[in-house]
Each structure stands twice: as structure tokens, then as C-alpha cells.
Amino acid sequence: MNPQASALDKFLEQHAVESEGDVLIFRAIPGDYLRRLHGHSMLCQQTYKPEADALVKLGFKVVADPDAPCGLCIVFATKHKEETLYHMARAVSLLSEGGTLVVAAANDLGAPSLEKRCAELLGGVRAFSKHKCRVFCGTKETARLGQALLASWLSAGELQPIPGTDLVSRPGVFSWNRIDPGSRLLAEYLPDDLTGRGADLGAGYGYLSRMLLARTRSVAELHLFEAEWKALEAARRNLAAFAHGVQLHFHWHDVTAGLPIDRLDFVVMNPPFHSGREAEPGLGQAFIRAALASLKPGGRLYVVANRHLPYEKLVRTYAEHEKTLAEAGGYKVMEVRK
Structure with missing residues (x-):
């Protein structure tokens, strides 16, 4: 199993993450963590066709570019730092006030740096370490949000x-x-x-x-x-x-x-x-x-x-x-x- 998915699974096992709305997962991949979100209305964002097809076969709804609001958003880091920051910014843009952002990042994909940047964006995060990965989460509070960072990351991830x-x-x-x-x-x-x-x-x-x-x-x-x-x-x-x-x-x-x-x-x-x-x-x-x-x-x-x-x-x-x-x-x- 993907180590980021395994780390997220362990995180969700040990930490209750509540959602008042739908769940959106950026760069979603198959994994046991998905069963811990059972009962929620779930949408998977995935732009890589083999992973998208695998999720569809498991019965999940997959889109390339989501625009629906959500109460919990999960982001899997990729090897492109700019893409991960873009997904974090998109996630925060779609989160309802008080919604939760969770990011799973392998250490060799720059997890410590991404955690620091996420804390700058949200005004603070809680972190968990497992399987040579870090999982960190924070709450969307508009008054604490780094609006300049948000705009910069959104712009840097577009065409x-x-x-x-x-x-x-x-x-x-x-x-x-x-x-x-x-x-x-x-x-x-x-x-x-x-x-x-x-x-x-x-x-x-x-x-x-x-x-x-x-x-x-x-x-x-x-x-x-x-x-x-x-x-x-x-x-x-x-x-x-x-x-x-x-x-x-x-x-x-x-x-x-x-x-x-x-x-x-x-x-x-x-x-x-x-x-x-x-x-x-x-x-x-x-x-x-x-x-x-x-x-x-x-x-x-x-x-x-x-x-x-x-x-x-x-x-x-x-x-x-x-x-x-x-x-x-x-x-x-x-x-x-x-």
C-alpha cells in the first residue's frame, strides 16, 4: 500500500476528524483509509487515469476539477511541490468555515516543509508521524487565513x-x-x-x-x-x-x-x-x-x-x-x- 495512504489510515484510526459536510480528497488513491470515511458523502479528485480508474472500480465518484463545497478535505502530496500547494489552496477555498484540512505527505516529498507552509496558511496545524510520512491537519478560520499565500498558491498551480x-x-x-x-x-x-x-x-x-x-x-x-x-x-x-x-x-x-x-x-x-x-x-x-x-x-x-x-x-x-x-x-x- 502507498505509505501516505497507510499513514493517513493510522491517523484516522487514532484521531477523530469530524465533518459537517461532504468529504473531498485531492489526488485520491485506493487504501484502507477510505473505509474510515464510510458514511460520508465522498468525492475523489484524481487527474491520473490509472488511479482514477482504480477508484471508479471501487465505486467512488471521481472528478478532475471539483468545485463543490466540503466540510473535510484531504490532500495527498505529490512530487511536484507547487501542485501540492495548489491542491492545499484549492482545498481551503472549497472548505466551509470551520472545516478541516488534512494533508498526508511522505518525508521524501518534503513533508516538513509542507507542514510549515500549511501552518502559515491556516494559522497552525496538528501533526502526526508514521511510515516515514507526516499527516497534519488544521481548521479553516477565515480571520486567521493567510490570504496572500492562498492567492499565490492558486496562481502558481494554474496553466x-x-x-x-x-x-x-x-x-x-x-x-x-x-x-x-x-x-x-x-x-x-x-x-x-x-x-x-x-x-x-x-x-x-x-x-x-x-x-x-x-x-x-x-x-x-x-x-x-x-x-x-x-x-x-x-x-x-x-x-x-x-x-x-x-x-x-x-x-x-x-x-x-x-x-x-x-x-x-x-x-x-x-x-x-x-x-x-x-x-x-x-x-x-x-x-x-x-x-x-x-x-x-x-x-x-x-x-x-x-x-x-x-x-x-x-x-x-x-x-x-x-x-x-x-x-x-x-x-x-x-x-x-x-
């Missing part, structure tokens, strides 16, 4: 320009404030003769799709698949200028579960290879399988990956043609023809 570009992104998205060097390298080697119907897997905020569409006018239809809803929200904005010339489709989807479309002429991707903080090459391999299964015979796949990742053997079991187009900065760009 904003990526420095040096005309793209937008936000905390919680992969490489949210810069162009990922792997994607930049792949963009240099995308051909200008791609035509027909294609897809960008793990599309993020749409950088590769945008570079592709700027290079060729022969693409009729492009599907962007992305598991993080916040990234897809940014991608819609970043590709708006191309909507009149190509059919754009945005899918909030877990690519590792396969694709709902086939007969693609081409696929481009910079697949993930981490699950949390741990390297997981199987993620990229699942992306490659999904891509090659969805390409029509003769279709092309362009993929960038860390040089050490073992994708070649997998590719050769599916491909008629495979070659490395470039190696630089620890990355490799591969062209695969089904």
Missing part, C-alpha cells in the same frame, strides 16, 4: 507559459516548466512526409504533436493519448491554432491498457519509464506494444528513449524495419516500420 516558448503547462505535468530534452531530440528527427492518421502516445502538453503539425500539412487526423488530465488540458490550448487544418482528438487514456483505435499510419512518442521514483522499463515496452498493435502494415513508429533502455529486442519481434536515427545526451531516437 502558465513555459519560459522561452509560446506553450503553456502547469505543475503536475511531466517536465511542466521546460521542454524535455528527449522530446526535443525526437522533434529534430521527425520526418516531413508523415501523412494520414496518426497518434502521439503519452502526449503531455502537446509539444511533439505541435512540432509534427508545424512540419507537415499532410496529416488529416491526429490522436493525442495522455494519462494525466492536466497535461491534456494544456495540450488543447497548445494545439488550438492547428484545429482548423487537422482533426484533433484528445483522449484521457492509459496507453498501457492498449489503444481504442487501429490502422494508424504513424505514431510518435516519448514513453514514460518511471512509476513514481522507481525506474520501470515495462512502461515503455507497454507503450511500444500498444503502438505497434495499432499501426497498419507499413506504418511507422518514431520513439525516443534513454539509451540504456532495452527496447530493441521487443521492437524486432514486431517490426519489418528498425534503425537508430540518433544518439545524443543519453537518448536514442528509433524509427520502426511495422
Whole structure:
């Protein structure tokens, strides 16, 4: 079980947390803590598709961007500090007067710092430590609220320009404030003769799709698949200028579960290879399988990956043609023809 969920479960076992209204959980994840909230009207905020799907299967209502008031709000910290502060601020904004905010944060995600910031926002918190995590809570009292902090954290978590570009992104998205060097390298080697119907897997905020569409006018239809809803929200904005010339489709989807479309002429991707903080090459391999299964015979796949990742053997079991187009900065760009 996730250590933050385990720590929260133990906290709720030992500390009574009353709620006069609904319960809202930001970045909700499955866990035993959920049974301790049984009897309350509960809403789960989750923008990462695999976690959202897992909660739906358990019978919980899941939304990407809640706006309903609540009496108890729980926030799970993420690896993006700005995103966690944003969720804390959103939570306080939605809490009724006298409502309770509870934050669960792993120590290696900056729990002590987050606890201090939360105390500054609310005017004080109570803290609990377990499973190398901290759980801290406080009450919303408008008279004690750090209004300047609240406004600052809300602003910092919204869509904003990526420095040096005309793209937008936000905390919680992969490489949210810069162009990922792997994607930049792949963009240099995308051909200008791609035509027909294609897809960008793990599309993020749409950088590769945008570079592709700027290079060729022969693409009729492009599907962007992305598991993080916040990234897809940014991608819609970043590709708006191309909507009149190509059919754009945005899918909030877990690519590792396969694709709902086939007969693609081409696929481009910079697949993930981490699950949390741990390297997981199987993620990229699942992306490659999904891509090659969805390409029509003769279709092309362009993929960038860390040089050490073992994708070649997998590719050769599916491909008629495979070659490395470039190696630089620890990355490799591969062209695969089904």
C-alpha cells in the first residue's frame, strides 16, 4: 500500500476528524483509509487515469476539477511541490468555515516543509508521524487565513507559459516548466512526409504533436493519448491554432491498457519509464506494444528513449524495419516500420 495512504489510515484510526459536510480528497488513491470515511458523502479528485480508474472500480465518484463545497478535505502530496500547494489552496477555498484540512505527505516529498507552509496558511496545524510520512491537519478560520499565500498558491498551480516558448503547462505535468530534452531530440528527427492518421502516445502538453503539425500539412487526423488530465488540458490550448487544418482528438487514456483505435499510419512518442521514483522499463515496452498493435502494415513508429533502455529486442519481434536515427545526451531516437 502507498505509505501516505497507510499513514493517513493510522491517523484516522487514532484521531477523530469530524465533518459537517461532504468529504473531498485531492489526488485520491485506493487504501484502507477510505473505509474510515464510510458514511460520508465522498468525492475523489484524481487527474491520473490509472488511479482514477482504480477508484471508479471501487465505486467512488471521481472528478478532475471539483468545485463543490466540503466540510473535510484531504490532500495527498505529490512530487511536484507547487501542485501540492495548489491542491492545499484549492482545498481551503472549497472548505466551509470551520472545516478541516488534512494533508498526508511522505518525508521524501518534503513533508516538513509542507507542514510549515500549511501552518502559515491556516494559522497552525496538528501533526502526526508514521511510515516515514507526516499527516497534519488544521481548521479553516477565515480571520486567521493567510490570504496572500492562498492567492499565490492558486496562481502558481494554474496553466502558465513555459519560459522561452509560446506553450503553456502547469505543475503536475511531466517536465511542466521546460521542454524535455528527449522530446526535443525526437522533434529534430521527425520526418516531413508523415501523412494520414496518426497518434502521439503519452502526449503531455502537446509539444511533439505541435512540432509534427508545424512540419507537415499532410496529416488529416491526429490522436493525442495522455494519462494525466492536466497535461491534456494544456495540450488543447497548445494545439488550438492547428484545429482548423487537422482533426484533433484528445483522449484521457492509459496507453498501457492498449489503444481504442487501429490502422494508424504513424505514431510518435516519448514513453514514460518511471512509476513514481522507481525506474520501470515495462512502461515503455507497454507503450511500444500498444503502438505497434495499432499501426497498419507499413506504418511507422518514431520513439525516443534513454539509451540504456532495452527496447530493441521487443521492437524486432514486431517490426519489418528498425534503425537508430540518433544518439545524443543519453537518448536514442528509433524509427520502426511495422
